Amino acid sequence: MLGARGKVGAEVCRAVEAAPDTELVASVDAGDDIAALVEAGAGVVVDFTHPDAVMDNLRFCIEHGVHAVVGTTGFDQARLDQLETWLADAPGVGVLIAPNFSIGAILMMRFAAQAAPFFDSVEVVELHHPSKADAPSGTAGRTAELIAAARREAGSAPMPDATSTGIEGARGADVDGVRVHSLRVRGLVAHQEVLLGTAGETLTIRHDSLDRISFTPGVLVGVRAIADRPGLTVGLDGFLDIE
Numbered sequence: 304m305l306g307a308r309g310k311v312g313a314e315v316c317r318a319v320e321a322a323p324d325t326e327l328v329a330s331v332d333a334g335d336d337i338a339a340l341v342e343a344g345a346g347v348v349v350d351f352t353h354p355d356a357v358m359d360n361l362r363f364c365i366e367h368g369v370h371a372v373v374g375t376t377g378f379d380q381a382r383l384d385q386l387e388t389w390l391a392d393a394p395g396v397g398v399l400i401a402p403n404f405s406i407g408a409i410l411m412m413r414f415a416a417q418a419a420p421f422f423d424s425v426e427v428v429e430l431h432h433p434s435k436a437d438a439p440s441g442t443a444g445r446t447a448e449l450i451a452a453a454r455r456e457a458g459s460a461p462m463p464d465a466t467s468t469g470i471e472g473a474r475g476a477d478v479d480g481v482r483v484h485s486l487r488v489r490g491l492v493a494h495q496e497v498l499l500g501t502a503g504e505t506l507t508i509r510h511d512s513l514d515r516i517s518f519t520p521g522v523l524v525g526v527r528a529i530a531d532r533p534g535l536t537v538g539l540d541g542f543l544d545i546e
């Protein structure tokens with residue numbers, strides 16, 4: 304486990320230890336030597352660290368032939384391309400990058416993409432604890448990309464928005480043409496709403512992670528499957544039995 308003392312890492316350690324078919328062989332956090340993972344004979348590394356740390360961690364894992372299941376956020380296309388390059392020199396090694404491991408969030412993203420072409424307007428609001436390093440969240444970024452792709456495929460018109468003046472930032476971030484708004488509020492864990500609207504009606508799709516144990520079943524799914532999925536996989540969807 305990389306990030307073993309972190310908020311999610313600590314939950315993952317407990318889940319791995321509690322599962323009958325997985326064993327926690329090494330717990331590494333900031334300041335520890337990552338080589339401990341290889342020395343302990345880890346077959347799979349789980350990374351919940353920091354966007355600034357994760358690429359170095361993954362280069363180490365790939366170079367040492369260790370599969371990786373990654374929850375850490377901060378992956379843009381350039382980073383994914385870099386991983387593909389490293390993986391090309393490491394046949395058989397699998398890396399799973401999942402912006403969100405909770406089943407509810409995965410379904411929320413799917414439902415949002417499914418609904419997006421049927422509405423004139425779609426915006427994303429993500430709400431998290433204030434110690435979160437990145438904004439917008441990885442989940443919100445991925446949701447916006449999926450919404451944009453679904454609308455492109457359907458030939459949807461641009462979203463209506465007459466804003467021409469105001470304070471910068473008031474309309475949120477533009478992710479692939481979809482507005483994403485980030486709230487950081489003490490007491491929250493991880494929440495997201497997708498608001499869709501058309502003439503005379505709105506639809507709101509909301510997901511709430513109320514506890515970080517919501518992420519651990521998905522992480523275990525990834526840990527069990529990654530050795531059979533060489534190369535780079537983005538999103539846990541392909542590991543689950545959902546159409």
Ligand SMILES: NC(=O)C1=CN([C@@H]2O[C@H](COP(=O)(O)OP(=O)(O)OC[C@H]3O[C@@H](n4cnc5c(N)ncnc54)[C@H](OP(=O)(O)O)[C@@H]3O)[C@@H](O)[C@H]2O)C=CC1
Pocket residue numbers: 305306307308309310311312331332333334351352353354356360373374375376377401402403404405441518
């Ligand atoms: N995909 C998903 O389902 C989810 C993803 N996340 C993402 O996971 C990441 C971690 O989140 P969270 O647990 O809340 O964050 P935390 O800050 O609570 O935990 C991260 C831990 O990683 C440690 N760390 C930092 N750098 C390294 C390194 N190079 N090697 C080993 N450990 C390191 C930190 O140490 P220190 O504090 O000393 O720096 C800290 O203990 C974030 O990117 C977050 O967005 C979170 C929830 C779900």
Ligand SMILES: O=C(O)C1=N[C@H](C(=O)O)C[C@H](O)C1
Pocket residue numbers: 376402403431435436439440441442443492493494
């Ligand atoms: O930092 C968090 O807490 C979370 N990070 C992930 C993200 O950025 O999407 C997943 C979840 O939202 C919790």
